[in-house]
Amino acid sequence: MKLVVAVSGASGAPYARRLLDFLAANGESHGVSVDLVFTQTGKQVWKQEIGDEPRYPFRIWKNQDFTAPFASGSAMYDAMVVIPCSAGALARIAYGISVDLVGRAADVMLKERKKLVLVLRETPISLVHARAMTQVIEAxxxxxxxxxxxxSAPKTIDALVDTVVARVLDRLGLPNALMKRWDGVSPRAPEPVEEP
Incomplete structure (x- = not known):
């Protein structure tokens, strides 16, 4: 699998870090090659929420570098994840406004009918957001x-992050054991209610 991971400027850099950590540790064994791109605000939010500069064994592209292979459908990339995905990035993708490499790469994924996963980090959702979501889902x-x-009764923030990243990996078809899977049985029995 040839995969693009994009980090946009929404809060949620720990989601991106966990996905990238997983891919750095397991991607090769799953036959995944990764290209990475940050928006300018994505870098700023990463610095604020993570601190350290991102250091990964992936090729990192500047967000205005349209010479990246995944800016063209002929490069035959298989999938893209925008994690986290700001509402602004989602809207630009939904309406094909390819003003940067993230938008162009997402546009390529849609036109080539490849997997595009947008991990939206926005709340509350406005009507503008809802319409953009509808548009991009329909695409x-x-x-x-x-x-x-x-x-799964997560005990740490990392365990909570894993519940989201595991679902992203599921969409990509990558096996993972980042979270306890729902098996139809409640992990804890309800407490009995005492009668007054």
Whole structure:
């Protein structure tokens, strides 16, 4: 799999870091090659929320560098994840406004009918956002709000992050054991209610 990972300027850099950590550790064994691109605000938010400069063994592209291979459908990339995805980035993607490499790469994924996963980090959702989500879903993308799950009784922030990243990896078809899967049985029995 040839995969593009884009980090936009919404809060949620820990989601991106966890996905990139997983791909750095497991991508090669799963046959995944990764290209990475940050928006300018994506870099700023990463610095604020993570601190360290991102250091990964992937090719990192500048967001205005349209010479990146995944800016063209002829390069035959298989999938793209924008994590986190700001509402502004989602709207630009939904309406084909390819003013930067992230937008162009997403446009390529849609026109080539490849997987595009947008991990939206925005709340509340306005009507503008809802219409952009509808537009991009109709065009073939997956919109995945960064909504952690709690049925696995996560004990740490990292465990909460994993519940979102595991679902992203699921959309890409990459096996992972980042979270306890729902098996139809509640992990804890409800407490009995005492009668007064």
């Amino acid at each position: 073939g993308a997956f919109v995945m709000p960064a909504s952690p799950s709690f049925y």
